[in-house]
Amino acid sequence: MFINKLYQKIVSIPLKLLVNSKLLPEDPIKELEIDPQSPIYYVLQRRSTSSFLMLQEKTKQLNLPPPKIMAHNTTEIENGTVFFLQNKALFGFGGKLVKKYQKLLEELLKKQQMDKDNHHQLVPVSIYWGRNPGKEKSLLRLLFTDTESATVLRKFFLFLFQGRNSFVRIAKPVNLFNVVKDNSNTATLLTKLTRTLRVHFHRHRQAAMGPLISNRRQVVTNVIASNNVKSAIERQSRAKKISPEKAKKLAEKYAKEIASAYSYKTIRILESALTHFWNKIYDGVEVRNSEMVRQLAATHEIVYLPCHRSHIDYLLLSYTLYHEGLVPPHIAAGINLNFWPAGPVLRRGGAFFLRRSFGGNKLYTAVFNEYIFQVMDRGIPLEFFPEGGRSRTGRLLQPKTGLLAMTVQSCLRGLRKPVAIIPVYVGYERIFEGKSYLHELRGANKKRESFGQLLGIRKKLKQAFGKVYLNFSPPLFLNKYLDEQQPDWHQYKGEISAKPTWLTPQVTSLASLLLERINASVTLNSVSLVALVLLSTERMAIDRQELETQLKLLLSLTKNAKYSAQTHIPSESPKELIAQAEKLGTIYAVDNPMGEVISTDEQTAILLTYYRNNILHVFITPALIASSFLNQQSMTQEMLIKNLTQLYPFLKKELFLHWNEVEFHQHICDNVTVFIEKEILTQEGDQLIRVDENKIGFEQLFTLAQIARPTLLRYGIILTLLSTQAGRGDISRQTLENRSQQLAQRIAALHSLNAPEAFDKNLFRNMVSVLRDHELIKVTEDNNFTVNTNLTELQDLVLNSINIHSKQIMQKTANWANQYWNKN
Known part of the structure; x- marks a missing residue:
């Protein structure tokens, strides 16, 4: 033990000087539901002094039981004991199970069987030295890529080159009480538990690192060599009356135009540059439900579907995923972004490029389809924007279904892992492109992306853009969805580019469902809420106190008549929300003898419509209820529901509302309840009656009605x-x-x-x-x-x-x- 402690002291010196690791998730006790009152034990994949010391540091920060290494002369398993699953492996390969710890795990299982009052928790901990998966057929990866079984020399290089880019990933604890429930003998239980832990470490490493990086030339070769593309080349040769060699060269040209050239080095450079960029212009990036994504990434092929507000979106999502301990996805980018110098950088960052229209080009379609399939089949996460382009109005656009159809076709064809589609809401308090969007909507030609536009970003670095919100919506499990909607989909397994009759209508329905989930995960922020109220006034001006009152009503509606369980409601008070909007320069205060007036200029007011439209769907129901009473003193709740139900199909298609008709009726009733509580409406028998025009409630009703x-x-x-x-x-x-x-x-x-x-x-x-x-x-x-x-x-x-x-x-x-x- 003395020698072991001395060695730990020696290793801790370079560890403290060179290593700065990040903990994932940031609050594992809360996010992973770890019970500090119950016994906790840790599992590391391989014996490693540096990994043990990093675990020691993190448990101290979290006030969890300090990790302990079992002494040779004791069999007592204390709280905090560390189990090593495997011995160190030679050059990162192999690694046999540690017999000593296998016996101790067996003893722990017996202990749990005897101790019915406590739930013993086995917490797997992964240590990642950098995030480089390494290249296929590369000897250098044996020296520089991550491994917990590194030799002393390799570990020194890891400290030196990857020390500031290391992660400690704590996973959801294994409850041993549930493990011993099936009453099998301990030997059988041990085998199952060990296999589960080994699979766990492998899958989570794949989720963090991704597969080995293929040479781009090899990717192109694999695409061209596929049966799908070979057949397309033959058809092209016959249709265009050209030689097969010429058709093949054309296919290779398409593949090179499309394929990503993912580079870990570029990812590291971009990560460093973007960290500086975000800190310069944003007050913070708030991320929600990232642990859900980490769990899914270990077992599913992930497809991210973010809404598209800004060019910042794809940088933000990849950057966030990297910092959440996940491999950045390959991103479908428009060919318009493939200009120097952005194009080559984006390509190395994981972007692959597609034309805005395939124009009936069957060879190009076949090459692109095959590329999508091979990316997904290798376990590389995918990202594309279901709207196709950026929204200029702040609303979600009607979906473009081409890439989604290819995703479904890849699933039909047969992938190694089930597919989980994760819709992603991206929201900004202020966006970069606001003024250019306005010009385009008024008829100006869209400016082509260019190097000059990149230079123009420098001017904006001095401006404040507030916070950014990135919310991962509940996933849609594509295999399960198809089982429910089209039980016969399995018959197309292995079929290339299958196009059953139900594909197009099913993909259209699926696209709408995914956009509804994006809208359901909206974050309400200061600018969007203030814009919603201010734009509902006649002259874009409102008394400060009245603005606070109206914001209070909006917050009450969102809390008591929730749009969705995933909708994020700000914790700030109305006064704080107004102050934040003022800070961002979207509104200003005007002194008045009878009280401050909040206003904005016409140009800014037009831009504020963008932010209002981000959250319009959340408040459209109460706004329509208020509108129903503008010209009518009273009506029954039954008539109110009937009237709004007539409008609902139009609203659902335009605003991607997520309710069915029954749920919409309930949402109307929930809002009416809030109206009654706030004395905007009263109820007498079956009649709903509008408040008198000389009361505050009528002013609130009138302003709310203007939203619709x-x-x-x-x-x-x-x-x-x-x-x-x-x-x-x-x-x-x-x-x-x-x-x-x-x-x-x-x-x-x-x-x-x-x-x-x-x-x-x-x-x-x-x-x-x-x-x-x-x-x-x-x-x-x-x-x-x-x-x-x-x-x-x-x-x-x-x-x-x-x-x-x-x-x-x-x-x-x-x-x-x-x-x-x-x-x-």
Whole structure:
């Protein structure tokens, strides 16, 4: 023991000087549900003095039992005892089980069988010296890549080169009480437990490191050599009447254009640069549910689906995953980002590039499809944006389903691990691209990504951008989903690029479901909440006290009529939220003899619509309830539910609301309960009655109703245009969309904030699609629309939900527009 302690003292010197390890998760006691009151034992994969000392340091920080090495002359297993699963291996290979600790584990199992009052916890601990998985067929990885079984010389190099990039990963404890429940003999239990622990260490290492890095040239060769691409080359040769060699060279060109060139060295450089970048411009990055991802990454092929707000998104997600002890994913990036110097750097950081449109190019499609399959089959996590591009309005865009379809096809074909799709919500208090988005929505051409744009970032480094929020939503297990939705999917196993008849509609439904989960995981922040209220006022100005009152109501609605269990509600008070929005320069205070007024300028107000739209879906139900009482003193709750249910299909498609009809009804009732508690509504028998206009509750109701005003106005515009066509002939879809957009732009320019919604044709297209699905309009043979006369009922409902002034403006403008169009 003396020699052992002396050796530990010697090793601890370079360890303290050269090593600065990160603990994962940061609060393992809470996140992993470790019980400090019950006996705790630790398991390390291999005997290692440095690993033991690192474990010692972390347990001291956490106030957990200090790790102990069993003396040779004792058989007593104390609280905190460390079990080593394997002996050191030669050059990182092999490693037999340690017989001594196998016997002690067996004794511990017997101890648990006898001790029914305590649940003994076995906590696996992994130590990662760096995150380099090494290259295939590389001798250097034997010297420099991570291993707990390193020789003294190798460990010195690890201290020197990877000491500041080491991780201590504590895993969920194994409850030995549950292990001994099946009443097997201890030898059998020991075998099962040992096998479980060995698999655990292997899987978690793969999740942290990823597979060995393949040479990019070899990746291209493997793609071209696949049966799928070989067949596509033959078809290309026949169709284009070119030689097979020329078709093969074209396929190789496509593969090189697509393939990532993942480099651990580049990841390290980017990590260092981005750490400086985040600290410079952001007040912090808040991450939620990362432990869930760590658990899944050990057993599943992970596909990340983040919403797309900014170019920062993919950097942020990869950076966060790296710091959470997980391998960064391979990211699908638009070919527009493949410019010097960003393209080569992104490619080495894990990006692979795709064209915006495959344009019916079957050879390119086959190469890309095969590349996706091979990436997933090797266990490399994948990331792509289901919206296709960045949202310019702050809303989720309608999904582009191409990559999702390829993911499903890869699953059908057969992967080594089941697939877990993890939707990811990314939110910003301020985004980089705000002003450029506004210009694009107003008709300016999108600026092509270039080196000049990168240089322009320097100017923004002096600005404050607040916090960033990254929330991992509950996963969708693709194999299980297909079992439930399409039980026959297994019959396509091994089939390349299978396209069953149900694939397209099923992928479309799946995409909507995933976007609903993203919206359900939204974080409400200071700027979005303040924007929601401020933009609901007539002149973008509000008394500070009134703003605090309205924010208090919004927070009460989110707590007592929850949008989703995953929605994150800020802990700050209304006063603190306002102060944060002021700090970020989105609002300012104006002195007034009767109290401070909070306001903003018109340009900033237009940008604030982006942040309002980030959270509009959370408050659309209470806003519509308030709107229902603008022009009506009272109504029954049954009628309220009936009216809002008529609007729900449009809202669900546009805002990706996650409820079914029954759940939506319950959400309405929950909000009504809050309205009654806050004395905005009262209830007499089956009647809901609006508060008197001279009371504070009516001001709250009126301001809340204005949240839904832009949405209802847009619906009213389309319905008014269509109602004028009822019985008068047909109107083409393009004409309807164009005229709706023109009318919205004119109303915005003359009578309200000239906001992005007025310029977004997709919003009008969504409503037309729902009207068609519900047969309120029908497509004729010449691809025009015939209008159902029942449309007027929906129109009346919408117009009765906006204030009289807004209704008059819209009808006046619509009449003028019809006269203008008839003349022209």
